[in-house]
Amino acid sequence: MSYSEKVLDHYENPRNVGTLTDEDGDIGTGMVGAPACGDVMKLQIRVNEQGVIEDAKFKTYGCGSAIASSSLVTEWVKGKTLEQALEIKNTAIAEELALPPVKIHCSILAEDAIKAAVADYQSKKAVAEEYTACQPTS
């Protein structure tokens, strides 16, 4: 099986590889895995006060299509609001990268990673707000 040019490009020059360190509670981390092939994917987003994703990083251990899918979504989510990011569908990822049918699950993994990262950010934020709400307002 041969990879498409776009997959090869992301595979050879992955964008935004790395880890975001959470100092201000503005990071959401999504961890997902595909049992069938053993791929693991970590996607992190940094969200500003307006709810816009300012930065995104990923780390993926898996095949070229999984790496390309996660690399692509880090590019796509930047500048988007959380709601807009959640609208990214795996079909769009698969289409952009011209993934063959056997590699569609890689794009599903990337979509799931976005959802997991957003959910993680929102749950952290909810806890933080609750905490603030419980502080005495002297």
Add this chain to the structure above:
Amino acid sequence: MIDFSATHLQLFGLPQQYGIDLNVLESRYRELQTKAHPDRFAGEDETQIRLAEQWSGRINEAYRVLKSPFERGCYLLTLQGIEPFGQNQPAMPPDFLMQQMQWHEQLAEARSKADKLMQLEQSVERHKKSLLTDLSGTVDSSAEQAALILRKLKFLFRLEEQVGEALEALE
């Protein structure tokens, strides 16, 4: 004498459960394989020979599945209507994925260091063994839990393979 609708376990006269006597499996496999060996049907008509071949293939496949703890677990769950690797299975637990990530990071760092690779190999092996022990206690009683263990094992097999490849590359 040939019942193609029997389960793999029925084929060998074994109870329909995860815990089986592997010695019994082995000896019944040999018995059946001798009976069904296509050579025994030499000189008979085409249909008989083809049937013997099919039968022999069926026995081999059942034996292969039952012999492996992982395959046997998957098979028994499938009989219960659960596909451990189906589309609708729940997401993997985050702490498990975190551990996977760490192991993969260690593997990437240890690429050229045989001692580190062997350490990693051992810790993956230990983890695998403990999962296999958990598996034997859950397949018959708690299918969902067993399905999760099987999914975890699949990640470990993959990792084990990659550690093995890295070690081979050093030789």
